[in-house]
Amino acid sequence: MIKPQLIEGTTVNGLGKDIAERFFNMNRNTKFENSWHFMSAFDPEVKGLGKRESAVCERALVDLKRIAGKVARLSQRTLPAQPGRHDGLFLYFADFGKVWLSTEFIWFGQRRVSDDPAAPSRSYLKIEEAYRAFGCEPESGESVCDLGAAPGGWSYSAAKRGARVTAVDNGELKAGAKGNANITRLAADAFTFVPDKKYDWLFCDMVEHPNMVTKLLEKWIKNKWSRKFIVNLKFGRVDPIQLLEKLNSPELILKKRCLKFGIKHLYHDRDEITVFGILE
Ligand SMILES: C[S@@+](CC[C@H](N)C(=O)[O-])C[C@H]1O[C@@H](n2cnc3c(N)ncnc32)[C@H](O)[C@@H]1O
Structure with missing residues (x-):
């Protein structure tokens, strides 16, 4: 260069x-x-x-x-x-x-995505952009577990595609996510939540320390609780370069266990990065 x-x-x-x-x-x-x-x-x-x-x-x-x-x-x-x-x-x-x-x-292939008046949050734009950026999205009939789901932008976007969503959050869902037939809300803590089935997708967009969210993601991967994931990590409290180095390091199982793995700072991301993976 x-x-x-x-x-x-x-x-x-x-x-x-x-x-x-x-x-x-x-x-x-x-x-x-x-x-x-x-x-x-x-x-x-x-x-x-x-x-x-x-x-x-x-x-x-x-x-x-x-x-x-x-x-x-x-x-x-x-x-x-x-x-x-x-x-x-x-x-x-x-x-x-x-x-x-x-x-x-x-x-990096920044693509603007159009908003949806029924979407409950601007986070909806992040997940819509993530699908385009990583070339993969939930399909009709697939299952999604959305940790830290409220007010429901990510859940709504998956539900729109006909996926069945378990939305885990103590906060309430709003707008198009509220009362949506494809979304079941569970008031629970994402860190202690144990799924009773294997999901096609893990979504996670919690305002929590990125190290804690990364550990949570590793737990999901080790337990094979989902086949694919899109996880957003807020780097406001840590050095983003160190966070990237950590995510790419061999000491984490993320890259090792993924057939496809990607990290992007999306156009709609703020002080956060989006991590995507498809497991073997
Ligand atoms: C940025 S918002 C998520 C926005 C959502 N992705 C959307 O599209 O509307 C973060 C959410 O994470 C939830 N959250 C934070 N810590 C959590 C935890 N330990 N367990 C469950 N939810 C949590 C908050 O209640 C909040 O609703």
């Missing part, structure tokens, strides 16, 4: 010009025959940075047209069709005068 370069400047024109020149110089030996992606993002914590991002990108493109018209005309500002590594121009605005430039980027 080529190291991103930092570009610093105080004005929109200055930054735009530097970006165009740096990009051109980095690609002196590249033959541009096909379209390439021009992508940008900004730190959402810095107020007003979005406007600056748009203005600088526009300026950079104007300057690139001046230096290398054909190259600029082949640029496209749309998302790649496929997730993975892509060549192009990627800018990350860390602050008003600080922009990171990379000529390679990895796109």
Whole structure:
């Protein structure tokens, strides 16, 4: 991976010009025959940075047209069709005068999903996105145990597909999950809950320490209580990099026991990551 370069400047024109020149110089030996992606993002914590991002990108493109018209005309500002590594121009605005430039980027296949007015929570969008991201979703007739289910976005999404859901939570289900014929609510603690049958799916989206939730997931895997899982881990209280290293480490049985295993920070995830697996 080529190291991103930092570009610093105080004005929109200055930054735009530097970006165009740096990009051109980095690609002196590249033959541009096909379209390439021009992508940008900004730190959402810095107020007003979005406007600056748009203005600088526009300026950079104007300057690139001046230096290398054909190259600029082949640029496209749309998302790649496929997730993975892509060549192009990627800018990350860390602050008003600080922009990171990379000529390679990895796109994780972010897909916006449409909301459902009957969905009881915005968490519904997370699970819908997870199905697309991992390429697997509950099917009609499958069974789902949803730990920490309330107010019921995840349960509702599985029930919509005709799955039968056991929703474990002391909290109440709401909107489309409440009174849903495919959902049975159990008021219980997820950590002591012992299922009386094997489920097709384990769902888990609890605001609990990620180490405790990971241990719970391992318990489910060891006991073969479900064949597939989607679990959300909130990293607010721990270092996310250490959490990722732990999830990928051989000391946990997660990867070892899974035929398919994936971890993603979804578009709809906040300080949390989503873990998916299909067991052997
Ligand atoms: C973020 S919400 C879940 C949202 C849900 N996935 C949805 O789509 O609406 C977290 C839920 O976890 C539940 N919870 C936290 N700790 C729990 C535990 N030990 N046992 C059962 N539920 C728990 C909370 O009551 C809360 O309803």
